[in-house]
Amino acid sequence: MAQHSIITPIEYLKGVGPARAEVLKSELGVHTFNDLLKHYPFRYIDRTQFHKIRQLHPDMPAAQVIGRLVHLEERGERRSRRLVGLFKDDTGAMELVWFQSIGWLRKSLQVGTAYVIYGKPNVFNQELSMTHPEMEVYQRGAKEVGNMHLQPVYSATEKLKKFALDSRGIQRLQVALLETLAAQLVEELPEYVIEAHGLMPLPQAVVAIHFPRNQQELGQATRRLKFDELFFIQLKLLKNKLLNTERFRGHRFEVVGDRFKTFYNDHLPFSLTHAQKRVIKEIRKDTASGAQLNRLVQGDVGSGKTVVALMSMLLAVDNGFQACLMAPTEILAQQHYHSIKKLLGNGLASVQLLTGSTPKKDRRIIHGQLEEGTLDILVGTHALIEDAVRFKNLGFVVIDEQHRFGVEQRAKLWRKNQIPPHMLVMTATPIPRTLAMTLYGDLDISVIDELPAGRKPIKTLHLYESSRLRMFGFMKEEIAKGRQVYIVYPLIKESEKIDLLYLEAGLETLRKEFPLPRFHASIVHGKMPVKDKEFEMQRFVKGETQIMVATTVIEVGVDVPNASVMVIENAERFGLSQLHQLRGRVGRGAEQSYCILMSGSKLSKESKLRLETMVRTNDGFEIAEVDLQLRGPGDLAGTQQSGALNLKLADLTTDQALLTEVRNRVIQIFKEDPKLDNPRNTRLREYLARKEPGIGWDKIS
Numbered sequence: 001m002a003q004h005s006i007i008t009p010i011e012y013l014k015g016v017g018p019a020r021a022e023v024l025k026s027e028l029g030v031h032t033f034n035d036l037l038k039h040y041p042f043r044y045i046d047r048t049q050f051h052k053i054r055q056l057h058p059d060m061p062a063a064q065v066i067g068r069l070v071h072l073e074e075r076g077e078r079r080s081r082r083l084v085g086l087f088k089d090d091t092g093a094m095e096l097v098w099f100q101s102i103g104w105l106r107k108s109l110q111v112g113t114a115y116v117i118y119g120k121p122n123v124f125n126q127e128l129s130m131t132h133p134e135m136e137v138y139q140r141g142a143k144e145v146g147n148m149h150l151q152p153v154y155s156a157t158e159k160l161k162k163f164a165l166d167s168r169g170i171q172r173l174q175v176a177l178l179e180t181l182a183a184q185l186v187e188e189l190p191e192y193v194i195e196a197h198g199l200m201p202l203p204q205a206v207v208a209i210h211f212p213r214n215q216q217e218l219g220q221a222t223r224r225l226k227f228d229e230l231f232f233i234q235l236k237l238l239k240n241k242l243l244n245t246e247r248f249r250g251h252r253f254e255v256v257g258d259r260f261k262t263f264y265n266d267h268l269p270f271s272l273t274h275a276q277k278r279v280i281k282e283i284r285k286d287t288a289s290g291a292q293l294n295r296l297v298q299g300d301v302g303s304g305k306t307v308v309a310l311m312s313m314l315l316a317v318d319n320g321f322q323a324c325l326m327a328p329t330e331i332l333a334q335q336h337y338h339s340i341k342k343l344l345g346n347g348l349a350s351v352q353l354l355t356g357s358t359p360k361k362d363r364r365i366i367h368g369q370l371e372e373g374t375l376d377i378l379v380g381t382h383a384l385i386e387d388a389v390r391f392k393n394l395g396f397v398v399i400d401e402q403h404r405f406g407v408e409q410r411a412k413l414w415r416k417n418q419i420p421p422h423m424l425v426m427t428a429t430p431i432p433r434t435l436a437m438t439l440y441g442d443l444d445i446s447v448i449d450e451l452p453a454g455r456k457p458i459k460t461l462h463l464y465e466s467s468r469l470r471m472f473g474f475m476k477e478e479i480a481k482g483r484q485v486y487i488v489y490p491l492i493k494e495s496e497k498i499d500l501l502y503l504e505a506g507l508e509t510l511r512k513e514f515p516l517p518r519f520h521a522s523i524v525h526g527k528m529p530v531k532d533k534e535f536e537m538q539r540f541v542k543g544e545t546q547i548m549v550a551t552t553v554i555e556v557g558v559d560v561p562n563a564s565v566m567v568i569e570n571a572e573r574f575g576l577s578q579l580h581q582l583r584g585r586v587g588r589g590a591e592q593s594y595c596i597l598m599s600g601s602k603l604s605k606e607s608k609l610r611l612e613t614m615v616r617t618n619d620g621f622e623i624a625e626v627d628l629q630l631r632g633p634g635d636l637a638g639t640q641q642s643g644a645l646n647l648k649l650a651d652l653t654t655d656q657a658l659l660t661e662v663r664n665r666v667i668q669i670f671k672e673d674p675k676l677d678n679p680r681n682t683r684l685r686e687y688l689a690r691k692e693p694g695i696g697w698d699k700i701s
């Protein structure tokens with residue numbers, strides 16, 4: 001007989017076969033032995049807790065009772081046909097009711113026998129009852145000798161189909177599976193790691209997660225398996241990071257030259273925050289070290305990332321290299337280009353913009369300048385990674401809003417030079433630390449955790465439609481003070497048509513409320529040609545219009561310090577981080593700023609929580625944590641493509657402490673034994689060479 005392993009297709013498991021395999025595949029995504037092994041119970045029935053009938057109450061989610069079935073009869077006709085049993089213990093009696101499988105139950109249940117039953121207590125016509133309880137013949141002494149344990153409950157397949165599997169059916173398959181794989185349940189972590197962290201042995205943990213004998217055992221098994229999941233992801237990520245610094249020597253930026261200094265002393269219109277200074281220092285240290293810089297800069301909205309990027313690029317230019325900055329949208333690229341030009345003034349460095357809509361003629365000129373090396377800094381969109389774009393000597397790359405670019409695109413820029421350029425990734429989406437460690441475990445992380453001095457916290461209000469006039473009045477007051485206002489409408493792809501209708505209806509009301517010539521508005525939405533968008537944006541930037549009506553194109557990066565009010569229409573339709581990003585468009589100057597969240601009155605619990613969170617706090621990291629809890633990491637921008645989040649047990653919101661413990665361990669391992677040559681790390685070396693999944697972890701792309 002062929003040797004089975006965890007990658008064996010599921011049909012070869014005893015009790016499965018081709019037909020049932022199809023059901024397992026299509027309904028539970030279980031294709032292999034491994035998939036079934038990791039189809040963990042979603043809860044356990046505690047077979048050690050019992051109730052007496054007198055203690056039962058309809059508020060209990062479920063209860064377990066030992067008693068005797070003293071009567072059984074069928075009642076009702078056709079649709080109301082049911083099987084009713086009378087169940088007694090020494091404190092009382094109750095009815096058990098079944099509407100399905102009546103024939104089969106009549107045959108299998110025995111009046112006069114003692115059963116352990118499990119189900120939800122109900123009260124019907126003031127009588128206590130249980131519908132469709134699970135029934136198990138009670139074995140005398142079972143409770144006393146303590147071999148009743150936690151019973152796993154699995155998510156099951158659709159009940160009524162042929163070859164369906166209920167939780168018990170899956171439980172039986174798990175038993176068969178664990179027997180078949182018994183010889184292969186071997187350790188995957190080095191012994192000293194298991195010992196140092198007090199971990200339950202893997203073979204035992206795998207069995208105990210499915211069939212725990214008690215809560216304590218379940219706790220230990222869960223901890224062990226979570227540890228493995230996180231451990232192997234970290235191992236891979238940190239190994240990559242190590243390889244990068246090892247294999248890729250970086251350009252050494254020896255000097256802090258004239259441009260950097262002149263900019264700092266003469267051009268900078270404000271003094272840097274401590275956080276900005278610290279991050280620039282970190283970057284200088286990296287680039288002087290001779291190793292390639294690979295760093296993620298996280299900063300909350302408005303924390304001043306652009307200046308940090310610019311000063312890093314100047315550092316490159318001072319050392320004879322070119323630099324580029326890639327943004328995810330055309331508008332953002334334009335914004336960066338304009339603010340960089342403005343900050344630099346004349347003569348410090350040459351800057352150009354390259355996007356999809358750059359005319360051919362200009363493109364050619366830019367391409368030429370790049371290859372000759374006469375162009376210092378190039379700002380743009382995806383257009384930067386096209387093959388036609390060749391640098392003479394690219395030394396530094398800044399990527400704004402990393403999560404919109406895939407890792408692959410990052411790599412493409414990287415390959416534009418023989419020695420790869422330094423790579424700085426900036427993200428305005430605060431990523432909770434745990435997620436950052438998992439997603440960007442291969443990058444160093446810097447955080448700009450301070451806003452420029454003098455900023456007043458934005459005041460956020462949640463208003464319903466009934467307060468619309470009040471809101472308009474407030475807008476007028478602010479405009480009268482010389483400030484500018486954003487109004488944002490949702491624009492979600494699937495319902496673009498409806499959204500455009502909203503936008504148009506909203507515009508009509510606005511025009512009535514804010515008539516020309518007193519008021520001027522810019523209008524920007526996704527359907528407009530880029531040129532028109534840019535024109536409208538610029539009118540607002542220059543202060544020619546007081547109101548900017550937009551769909552979420554202004555979500556990231558727009559910088560108009562004079563804008564003091566952000567009104568978000570249908571705010572309940574936005575995600576939390578999106579709301580936070582939008583709010584970040586105001587509060588960028590010294591004035592008091594406001595964010596007004598408009599919503600309908602019928603709100604789901606989740607929408608309410610989102611809006612409440614926004615009103616309560618301005619802290620991007622706190623908001624990101626709530627967002628993570630609400631949506632799970634899979635939904636956070638960009639995480640889908642990471643592949644690193646294939647976690648079955650570990651939960652990034654609740655297992656932060658464990659993740660830190662794991663990560664520190666992995667760091668220490670590489671510190672002591674970078675190549676994993678030490679025999680005690682053999683299992684880890686083998687892991688890194690393997691392609692197929694392991695018992696305690698899944699394949700990691």
Ligand SMILES: Nc1ncnc2c1ncn2[C@@H]1O[C@H](COP(=O)(O)OP(=O)(O)OP(=O)(O)O)[C@@H](O)[C@H]1O
Nearest residue numbers: 270271272273301302303304305306307428452557
């Ligand atoms: N140290 C500072 N002191 C005062 N103002 C600053 C400072 N640093 C940056 N700014 C200004 O703050 C505003 C926000 O900076 P920037 O656009 O770089 O933010 P950001 O971090 O990119 O935010 P976002 O991700 O929201 O675009 C800009 O107008 C910038 O000129």
